[in-house]
Every structure is written in C-alpha cells, then in structure tokens.
Amino acid sequence: MSQPLPELTDATLTLDNRVATLTLDRHDVRNALTGTALVDDIVATAAWVNGCQEVSVLLITGAGSAFCAGGNVKDMAERGGDFAGDVAEVAERYRTGIQRMPLALHKVEVPIIAAVNGAAIGAGFDLANMADMRIASRKASFGETFLNLGIIPGDGGAWFMQRQIGYQRAFELTLSGRVISAEEAFAYGIVLEVVEPEQLMETAMAHAQRIAAQPPKATRLTKRLMKMAPDMELKAFLDVCAVFQGMCHNEPEHLRAVERLMARMKR
Structure with missing residues (x-):
C-alpha cells in the first residue's frame, strides 16, 4: 500500500479492491459529529484518500442504528462543548471544527458513496449530501432539523442540498424541519436507491466496485x-x-x- 491507513479515533477505515470504507463508530451517541472525534477522522480520511492512488471510491456508513445524528443536543442545552461562548467564539469553533468536514469532503478526488443505515439528522443529513451518491436502508430517515432548534445549517447544508434536489424542495425541507422516510427521500432524488437493511452494504459495495473497476x-x-x-x-x-x-x-x-x-x- 502506497499510503498507510490513517490512525482514527472514533471511526474505522478499511481498503479492499480499491474501495475505502469509513464507518462512523460512535453508536453510543448515534455517531454525533460534535463531542466526538468524528470530524477529525473524516478530515484525516479525506486527505489520505487524495494521497493514496490505490483508492478509487470512498464509502461512508455508520455503525449501530444511526448513520449520523449531527450535533450533540445535550451540549446545546448546556451551552457546552462546541456551542459554548459568545458569537465570536462559537463562529471560530465552527470554522476550525465542523466546517473543516464539508471543505475536506468537497475536495475528495474520488467518488463518495454514503450508505445510509439509519437516521441522518441535521449535520448528519448534510454529511450524506456531501457524498456523490446515497444508498439508503429502508430504516433510514432524513431531516434538515436545524430550524427546529432555533439554529441554521452551519456546516454548509444549505449549499449542498439545493445542488442535489433544487432550491424549492431544499427550501421546503430546510424551513419545515421535517424528518422524511427513505422512500420519500428516494422520491425527491436525495437517494439513488432504497434497499432492505441487510442488503445495504452489499448494494452500496456493488455500486462502489463498479466504479472502482474503471481506470x-x-x-x-x-x-x-x-x-x-x-x-x-x-x-x-x-x-x-x-x-x-x-x-x-x-x-x-x-x-x-x-x-x-x-x-x-x-x-
């Protein structure tokens, strides 16, 4: 292998037949992006993928019942962690924290496939939309729920979603804060395919291998x-x-x- 696998804290990474699989592995907090090292792990993986010519596809999924729960609501309630401080402090923490994730994934040179195994909520929904393709388990759900909590999609979700499904539908989902099913996400063009939970990784890997077989x-x-x-x-x-x-x-x-x-x- 030309590039050794990066050392990750809260995620696991494997490479097989030119497909790198990143699994968010903090199911104890539903793979929340704040209060964990998952953003660091995603950024490190993105840099490694770009430098490793043995990778043709990056596949992202979650361990446990959730794909990614986004921000840690407990920290929000306590005004702690990533959400503590005045306007300038919070803004700087966003820039040096979670906002590194969209910038890193947007620069990934290989196709990214999200295998959405469960709830993709808030920044977790945005993470899925940062991929090039999304395959969903029938148990998956999606919600751009920031406004329900009196905040905005600070990780770039308003930029990514409208590029996937158009301004009007993205506007409605973002302003309503609705949580939608995998089937509704398919109808809106958010996901490419909906499959039974036990078929999710097999189906996502089939798409990945098809792309990985190309020059x-x-x-x-x-x-x-x-x-x-x-x-x-x-x-x-x-x-x-x-x-x-x-x-x-x-x-x-x-x-x-x-x-x-x-x-x-x-x-």
Whole structure:
C-alpha cells in the first residue's frame, strides 16, 4: 500500500479492491459529529484518500442504528462543548471544527458513496449530501432539523442540498424541519436507491466496485469535471475538458482499456 491507513479515533477505515470504507463508530451517541472525534477522522480520511492512488471510491456508513445524528443536543442545552461562548467564539469553533468536514469532503478526488443505515439528522443529513451518491436502508430517515432548534445549517447544508434536489424542495425541507422516510427521500432524488437493511452494504459495495473497476486516473479527472461543471461557462469548461482528455490519452490505463475492448470485439 502506497499510503498507510490513517490512525482514527472514533471511526474505522478499511481498503479492499480499491474501495475505502469509513464507518462512523460512535453508536453510543448515534455517531454525533460534535463531542466526538468524528470530524477529525473524516478530515484525516479525506486527505489520505487524495494521497493514496490505490483508492478509487470512498464509502461512508455508520455503525449501530444511526448513520449520523449531527450535533450533540445535550451540549446545546448546556451551552457546552462546541456551542459554548459568545458569537465570536462559537463562529471560530465552527470554522476550525465542523466546517473543516464539508471543505475536506468537497475536495475528495474520488467518488463518495454514503450508505445510509439509519437516521441522518441535521449535520448528519448534510454529511450524506456531501457524498456523490446515497444508498439508503429502508430504516433510514432524513431531516434538515436545524430550524427546529432555533439554529441554521452551519456546516454548509444549505449549499449542498439545493445542488442535489433544487432550491424549492431544499427550501421546503430546510424551513419545515421535517424528518422524511427513505422512500420519500428516494422520491425527491436525495437517494439513488432504497434497499432492505441487510442488503445495504452489499448494494452500496456493488455500486462502489463498479466504479472502482474503471481506470482510476480517468475516474478522478471525471469527478473533477462533474464538480466543476455547474460553476463554469461552457467555453472555459470545454478548454479544461480538452486538457484533461490530453492527459488521459497519454496514460497507460487508456491504452490498456482500448486493448481490452478490441480483444472483446474479436471474440
């Protein structure tokens, strides 16, 4: 392995057949992102993935009954932990704390799949939306519940969700604070597929392996293009495509892929 696995505190990480699986492992607090080391673990994993060329897909899931409960409500009630202090102190703690997670995941060079095993609430819902694809257990639920607690989505949720499902639907879910089922999330286009709980990891891994079987360098470049496209004018975007294509045509993996295709055509 070109890059050793990072040492994590509250999550586990494995690498098998080019798929890295990150499991949030604080089921005692429903995998809450505050009051745990999970944000640190996610940020460390994101940096490792970008530096490890043996990774083609990052799969994120949760241990226990919840995918991720977001913020620790007990700390909110006590004005402690990440939520203590005046306006400036709280703002700085957000910038140096949970906001590192969306910035790190947004820069991940490989496709990210979230296997949502249970409740994805608040920042946990936002974490799922930071992935490129979401597969949900039938037991999963989703809620952008910040406003119910008199706070806003401080981790960037208002930026991510509307890019997934459009402004109007994202606005309604965010302003209502409704918790929705996996089936409703599927109807809204939040999740790609809903499966029985015992089939979740098998289904998510099948998607991951299908992507991981593609030429790895071209896969990373393709994800970069997909992320860049919404914010670019067509002409500038095509210029980037031309350069990336030139890079691909000069990679050995391209020639190997062409040779495999030609061999199948001769059969």
